[in-house]
Amino acid sequence: xxxxxxxxxxxxxxxxxxxxxxxxxxxxxxxxxxxxxxxxxxxxxxxxxxxxxxxxxxxxxxxxxxxxxxxxxxxxxxxxxxxxxxxxxxxxxxxxxxxxxxxxxxxxxxxxxxxxxxxxxxxxxxxxxxxxxxxxxxxxxxxxxxxxxxxxxxxxxxxxxxxxxxxxxxxxxxxxxxxxxxxxxxxxxxxxxxxxxxxxxxxxxxxxxxxxxxxxxxxxxxxxxxxxxxxxxxxxxxxxxxxxxxxxxxxxxxxxxxxxxxxxxxxxxxxxxxxxxxxxxxxxxxxxxxxxxxxxxxxxxxxxxxxxxxxxxxxxxxxxxxxxxx
Amino acid sequence: xxxxxxxxxxxxxxxxxxxxxxxxxxxxxxxxxxxxxxxxxxxxxxxxxxxxxxxxxxxxxxxxxxxxxxxxxxxxxxxxxxxxxxxxxxxxxxxxxxxxxxxxxxxxxxxxxxxxxxxxxxxxxxxxxxxxxxxxxxxxxxxxxxxxxxxxxxxxxxxxxxxxxxxxxxxxxxxxxxxxxxxxxxxxxxxxxxxxxxxxxxxxxxxxxxxxxxxxxxxxxxxxxxxxxxxxxxxxxxxxxxxxxxxxxxxxxxxxxxxxxxxxxxxxxxxxxxxxxxxxxxxxxxxxxxxxxxxxxxxxxxxxxxxxxxxxxxxxxxxxxxxxxxxxxxxxxxxxxxxxxxxxxxxxxxxxxxxxxxxxxxxxxxxxxxxxxxxxxxxxxxxxxxxxxxxxxxxxxxxxxxxxxxxxxxxxxxxxxxxxxxxxxxxxxxxxxxxxxxx
Numbered sequence: 001x002x003x004x005x006x007x008x009x010x011x012x013x014x015x016x017x018x019x020x021x022x023x024x025x026x027x028x029x030x031x032x033x034x035x036x037x038x039x040x041x042x043x044x045x046x047x048x049x050x051x052x053x054x055x056x057x058x059x060x061x062x063x064x065x066x067x068x069x070x071x072x073x074x075x076x077x078x079x080x081x082x083x084x085x086x087x088x089x090x091x092x093x094x095x096x097x098x099x100x101x102x103x104x105x106x107x108x109x110x111x112x113x114x115x116x117x118x119x120x121x122x123x124x125x126x127x128x129x130x131x132x133x134x135x136x137x138x139x140x141x142x143x144x145x146x147x148x149x150x151x152x153x154x155x156x157x158x159x160x161x162x163x164x165x166x167x168x169x170x171x172x173x174x175x176x177x178x179x180x181x182x183x184x185x186x187x188x189x190x191x192x193x194x195x196x197x198x199x200x201x202x203x204x205x206x207x208x209x210x211x212x213x214x215x216x217x218x219x220x221x222x223x224x225x226x227x228x229x230x231x232x233x234x235x236x237x238x239x240x241x242x243x244x245x246x247x248x249x250x251x252x253x254x255x256x257x258x259x260x261x262x263x264x265x266x267x268x269x270x271x272x273x274x275x276x277x278x279x280x281x282x283x284x285x286x287x288x289x290x291x292x293x294x295x296x297x298x299x300x301x302x303x304x305x306x307x308x309x310x311x312x313x314x315x316x317x318x319x320x321x322x323x324x325x326x
Numbered sequence: 327x328x329x330x331x332x333x334x335x336x337x338x339x340x341x342x343x344x345x346x347x348x349x350x351x352x353x354x355x356x357x358x359x360x361x362x363x364x365x366x367x368x369x370x371x372x373x374x375x376x377x378x379x380x381x382x383x384x385x386x387x388x389x390x391x392x393x394x395x396x397x398x399x400x401x402x403x404x405x406x407x408x409x410x411x412x413x414x415x416x417x418x419x420x421x422x423x424x425x426x427x428x429x430x431x432x433x434x435x436x437x438x439x440x441x442x443x444x445x446x447x448x449x450x451x452x453x454x455x456x457x458x459x460x461x462x463x464x465x466x467x468x469x470x471x472x473x474x475x476x477x478x479x480x481x482x483x484x485x486x487x488x489x490x491x492x493x494x495x496x497x498x499x500x501x502x503x504x505x506x507x508x509x510x511x512x513x514x515x516x517x518x519x520x521x522x523x524x525x526x527x528x529x530x531x532x533x534x535x536x537x538x539x540x541x542x543x544x545x546x547x548x549x550x551x552x553x554x555x556x557x558x559x560x561x562x563x564x565x566x567x568x569x570x571x572x573x574x575x576x577x578x579x580x581x582x583x584x585x586x587x588x589x590x591x592x593x594x595x596x597x598x599x600x601x602x603x604x605x606x607x608x609x610x611x612x613x614x615x616x617x618x619x620x621x622x623x624x625x626x627x628x629x630x631x632x633x634x635x636x637x638x639x640x641x642x643x644x645x646x647x648x649x650x651x652x653x654x655x656x657x658x659x660x661x662x663x664x665x666x667x668x669x670x671x672x673x674x675x676x677x678x679x680x681x682x683x684x685x686x687x688x689x690x691x692x693x694x695x696x697x698x699x700x701x702x703x704x705x706x707x708x709x710x711x712x713x714x715x716x717x718x719x720x721x722x723x724x725x726x727x728x729x730x731x732x733x734x735x736x737x738x739x740x741x742x743x744x745x746x747x748x749x750x751x752x753x754x755x756x757x758x759x760x761x762x763x764x765x
Contacts, residue, residue: 071442093759186741
């Protein structure tokens, strides 16, 4: 392969394998296409996984895709803005349901993100100074994140059963309740949902914040303690500002994940989802699949997309402006 | 340079693979292995036995016999009830469908409306043995009235009130003949000290709940749809019917509030089989579960689910499982042969016992139980006291919206709330609006 001959021969004249010393500049064809070739799989995947389904979803939201047409989509008549009108008419059952579900989801997301962040931060800071067994505890904390979501949530489902669940049993043994609380139906469903989602999510916050903490120079803390700053003061004046870039991204990601969480309610409640735990993605799923009205479902999805884009945009705008001012 | 060519080669290969994968997806035969001359049908069966595995065990020898007779192989998949409807929807939407599928017969008119299923017109009906072999009421569930049905009956089912003979004897009670008697008996048999309840309800299962909404309303002579297929959910008979059923837990307190979390009928049947409750209202396929849980035939009896005195004697809907063929099947003839085989007298007799089903064929005798009185009761309910669910395209929406509304109302009752007739009416109004928005 590496026998070099006939250096002067024009590149195009002979098969490439004989011209091993020739640099890439001698093969303009491949050179020009190589970057595109390398990018192609990613672009293709992006198209297939994100862009095309999104466009199809938006298109679906403008057609009357009910059970009469799902076998032959192309025959579905245009619905104009009707699907959106139905979804946004809050005096109607469908719109009212969507609005309630939206409210539940906002409350759920805010509480879950706040809890996850506080727990993650507390654990990351607590495990920052080296001590015996730190590695084991850190690993232990990551278990919920490593566990398959389905298995974890299903276990919670067993634990939260009224008559046979571990939660009621423990509460009863501790004399905190009569052990007959319903956790998966009625208004407690939201509490259960928040607990399970936080359990699943907080380790991610923990992991991210722990990584962020590693980049803060130890000198800062030393200097601060020489100046007499206590732990809380150090956390407020050194840790928090240093972690600002991490926090900005972390909170946004946590919020987006939580807001569009589908697995947790789906696995936790099965087909008997209670109104108090009616998260919006699950609500849209039900609106589409139970009533076979994929057009309205798609319109709701597009509305959700728009809402999340507005929130994300506003968040980045506000936090970005503040960073620049700082 | 070597590295570059290597990278380029890898990239090109990766792209090639992904392209091939896309291409493969399109070309993929929807009926699963239709290439070449060998005939393989894909068959989705519903869960009729005590478990998905049990279904597989029961069906495998039956399907093997079909392969021996005809040379047509059958690829079986048993699908649980929680997933079946979604799986069928996905199959319709994507076109990636099996050849033959079991459906709940109440979905027949809704699925017919999708135009994804083969109508059993004169030819197709002839190929499976003619419509005269079926019990007419069973066949009537196959699709909208006055059209070629897109499904034919496979297993017949009906509701009955199962009661524990020993518990009734100990309390000196006779099996109830009216709703009022049923409630009084249930109250006498609710003994908190023994953790014994009068009845078990699958109050968290929307499919079970909606059946009782239908039956109780039918006893009140109320309908859920008018002649034009428009929903009439908020009528007084419907509201009172739903409330009567909810009151079993709310006012009469004969069911454990925990039942609000029972999301399928098996759970309430298990309570009955393990003697925690004295009565359960279930379709006759409960037999296999009851026996599997250790209760012997003869320890329980069955009477028709009673109506209030003076009300219409409706004890069940015409329940059951139908068989449908997807229109886009590449093996239409083989599929029809298979439907014929499954609805043949011999196959029906073989499957009637393990699946505890009522015969859908004229002149056939029930074989699911050795208890002659039980067999006679169910046959009588099926033939004379059953009303078909509305055969309208929106039937499935009726099931999901009204059923889920009842789940929520049971949940409210179980967690200490009160549900009044006005609440029921409001909930049914919401359900009706949802149905209207979907059609």
